[in-house]
Amino acid sequence: MRLLFVFILLSSSVFGQDIKIAKLKYDGGGDWYSNKTALPNLIKFCNRNIKTNIDRSEEVVEVGSIELFLYPYVYMTGHGNVSFSNSDAENLRNYLISGGFLHIDDNYGLDQFIRLEMKKVFPDLEFVELPYSHEIYHQKYDFQEGPPKIHQHDGKPAQGFGIIYEGRLVCYYSYESDLGNGWEDQSIYNDPEEVRQKALKMGANIISYAFTSD
Secondary structure (H helix, E strand, O other): OOHHHHHHHHHHHHOOOOEOOEEEEOEOOOOOOOOOOHHHHHHHHHHHHOOOOEOOOOEEEEOOOHHHHHOOEEEEEEOOOOEOOHHHHHHHHHHHHOOOEEEEEEOOOOHHHHHHHHHHHOOOOOOEEOOOOOHHHEOOOEOOOOOOOOOOOOOOOOEEEEEEEOOEEEEEEEEOOOHHHHHOOHHHHOOOHHHHHHHHHHHHHHHHHHHHOO
């Protein structure tokens, strides 16, 4: 079923269409819509620096929608509650095992909710911390110590977790890092440009991995 997403990528290239990526909309009251400038800035960075051909508009897709399957990479963020219905969980599972890729980015306060909800998606799997040697940290840019620390939050080190299904990383979870805030317009958080560049480069690595991993 991975061929579905290979077809999407190849047909977009052959027919001159831009690949689309999307932000995930979910129920529960959490602010899935936060970080409004994050994905457009990441897309711009990727198109310029790693030569992707991603549509510049920010798409939004509901977790239970069949349209989820149109996107090889989906970004999820927020600060609060997340709730997946049984049909949402089934749809997300089918998307991921068919070749899709979910990037969950804790915007502070998401952790306790998303861990429970992802158990609905993969009851028999757990998030595992990825070793620094994992290829997601060594695409175009090298991150020898895993994901960069962008915002302090609880002062814990940034960590990268994954859900691995049949040997393939289908979900990457950036925790205590807040990559999306680093992708935002500089004027929003006044992060130093060096910090923003680290966030954008790590984001580019995730996009590259999602588009090319088997």
